[in-house]
Amino acid sequence: xxxxxxxxxxxxxxxxxxxxxxxxVITLVAVFFRYVLQSPIIWSEExxxxxxxxxxMLGISIATRQKAHLGIDxxxxxxxxxxxxxxxxxxxxxxxxxxxxxxxxxxxxxQSAIRTGNVSPMLRIPFYIIYLALPLGFxxxxxxxxxxxxxxxxxxxxxxxVLI
Numbered sequence: 421x422x423x424x425x426x427x428x429x430x431x432x433x434x435x436x437x438x439x440x441x442x443x444x445v446i447t448l449v450a451v452f453f454r455y456v457l458q459s460p461i462i463w464s465e466e467x468x469x470x471x472x473x474x475x476x477m478l479g480i481s482i483a484t485r486q487k488a489h490l491g492i493d494x495x496x497x498x499x500x501x502x503x504x505x506x507x508x509x510x511x512x513x514x515x516x517x518x519x520x521x522x523x524x525x526x527x528x529x530x531q532s533a534i535r536t537g538n539v540s541p542m543l544r545i546p547f548y549i550i551y552l553a554l555p556l557g558f559x560x561x562x563x564x565x566x567x568x569x570x571x572x573x574x575x576x577x578x579x580x581x582v583l584i
Contacts, residue, residue, distance in 0.1 A: 425567070429485065432478050432560065439475035443468045463542040470540070470550050477557025484515070484564040505572070512569045519562035526554035 450464035482488075496507045533548040540547060 428560070429482075432482055432485075436475045436478040436482060439471045439478070443471035443475065446471070466540055466542045470543075470545070473550065474553040477553040478560070480557045481560035481564055484519075484561040484568075487568065508572050509569065512565055512572055516562055516565045516569065519558050519565055522558040523555050523562060526551065526558055530555065 446461075446464050447468050450461045450468075453464075454460040496504050496511060499507050530548045530551045533546070533551050536547075538547045539545060540550065
């Protein structure tokens with residue numbers, strides 16, 4: 421199971437890094453073409469936006485895996501020691517509920533996009549492909565939160581080292 425988790429983690433990170441890198445390159449090239457060559461690349465803004473969406477949605481899962489969502493940790497660490505574990509379990513359960521809810525809602529959203537058959541204006545990509553980032557990111561975040569809940573219940577501290 422740990423091997424599968426490592427593979428999924430590497431794929432998440434690879435897609436996010438490639439997406440952000442491609443977005444950066446596309447944006448820089450577009451700026452060069454627009455202002456230096458006076459010949460804008462008409463699809464660049466749309467491509468950069470969709471790459472940012474995919475990278476951000478996978479970034480949510482990566483941040484969940486690394487326990488880098490700050491808000492709840494501050495309140496848990498301020499609580500008395502005896503209450504901290506219960507608060508951590510409660511906050512992790514709330515995150516699971518939220519991510520599952522968002523996954524379900526995003527699947528409904530994709531079904532609607534499939535029914536309408538709309539495509540992006542410049543790239544002509546079906547919108548449901550772009551929107552697939554939503555249930556993927558939220559679903560992976562739910563799985564990461566469930567893994568975290570199991571670790572909290574077992575009393576294991578698996579907080580990954582975050583390199584910034």
